[in-house]
Amino acid sequence: DAGVIQSPRHEVTEMGQEVTLRCKPISGHDYLFWYRQTMMRGLELLIYFNNNVPIDDSGMPEDRFSAKMPNASFSTLKIQPSEPRDSAVYFCASSRGERRTDTQYFGPGTRLTVL
Amino acid sequence: AQRVTQPEKLLSVFKGAPVELKCNYSYSGSPELFWYVQYSRQRLQLLLRHISRESIKGFTADLNKGETSFHLKKPFAQEEDSAMYYCALQGGSEKLVFGKGTKLTVNP
Numbered sequence: 577d578a579g580v581i582q583s584p585r586h587e588v589t590e591m592g593q594e595v596t597l598r599c600k601p602i603s604g605h606d607y608l609f610w611y612r613q614t615m616m617r618g619l620e621l622l623i624y625f626n627n628n629v630p631i632d633d634s635g636m637p638e639d640r641f642s643a644k645m646p647n648a649s650f651s652t653l654k655i656q657p658s659e660p661r662d663s664a665v666y667f668c669a670s671s672r673g674e675r676r677t678d679t680q681y682f683g684p685g686t687r688l689t690v691l
Numbered sequence: 692a693q694r695v696t697q698p699e700k701l702l703s704v705f706k707g708a709p710v711e712l713k714c715n716y717s718y719s720g721s722p723e724l725f726w727y728v729q730y731s732r733q734r735l736q737l738l739l740r741h742i743s744r745e746s747i748k749g750f751t752a753d754l755n756k757g758e759t760s761f762h763l764k765k766p767f768a769q770e771e772d773s774a775m776y777y778c779a780l781q782g783g784s785e786k787l788v789f790g791k792g793t794k795l796t797v798n799p
Contacts, residue, residue: 579734607785617779618791619735632786665734675786680787682735 580683582668588689594656597686600649600668605677608641609652611667619667625651626673658690693782695720696788704768705798706733711787712763712793714752714778723781724754730774738763738776748772770798 581600589595601608611625623633628645637641640659645651656661665687669680694717704710716722726738739747741754741761752763761778778790 581716590719609785621788623787624785626785632784669735672745679737679740684734 578671580668580681582683582686584686585684586687588691589658590691591659592657594654595658595688597653597666599651599668599683602681604672605670606673608645608651609669611669613665615669660690662664663688663690692787693780695780695790696779697778697793699793701794701798704799707767710765710768710795712714712759712776712795714790716759716761716780718780718782719741720782725779726752726776728774729781755796770797770799773797
């Protein structure tokens with residue numbers, strides 16, 4: 577298994593543009609998490625899904641951010657319009673969910689730069 | 692509210708020296724605590740969890756509910772231990788709350 581797959585690995589865009597980040601979780605994992613990492617705030621949970629259903633989106637910073645999980649093998653995080661303060665590394669993680677303490681497996685991250 | 696504090700952004704030790712990475716938490720219930728590690732150019736991965744009471748790569752961590760701490764310790768640091776270390780707390784759901792991380796450098 578290749579683990580959690582994220583694309584693109586790097587994204588540079590201009591302020592105001594739409595950005596879409598993609599994630600493929602590990603097959604068989606029921607939970608999918610989106611995190612954002614910045615120097616100032618560290619690693620923050622944005623939203624997580626269970627069986628493709630959003631469970632907690634309280635970490636989504638504002639309406640410019642949206643996330644979907646149309647099926648068990650794909651999720652997107654969209655920022656529209658993007659702003660320079662959105663520059664960060666965005667991680668996707670997945671877990672089996674059989675127990676609450678199941679390990680979360682992280683993807684390599686997408687480094688987003690908004691100019 | 693759930694909060695994790697890692698007071699040291701940077702920690703530098705010499706090879707063979709003991710190392711302790713501090714983690715304090717705030718949570719009103721009974722938490723699950725974890726340490727995650729990110730080696731250079733690798734993914735963030737689980738190092739250990741308190742519920743397993745295990746030692747991984749020589750590291751141990753004891754949950755001290757009285758002091759609300761979960762410090763990570765290793766008696767003899769190795770150069771390959773150099774990495775970013777994140778303490779994380781899980782409360783009443785699947786959410787993980789991470790500290791801001793400590794960058795450990797083990798010098799030869």
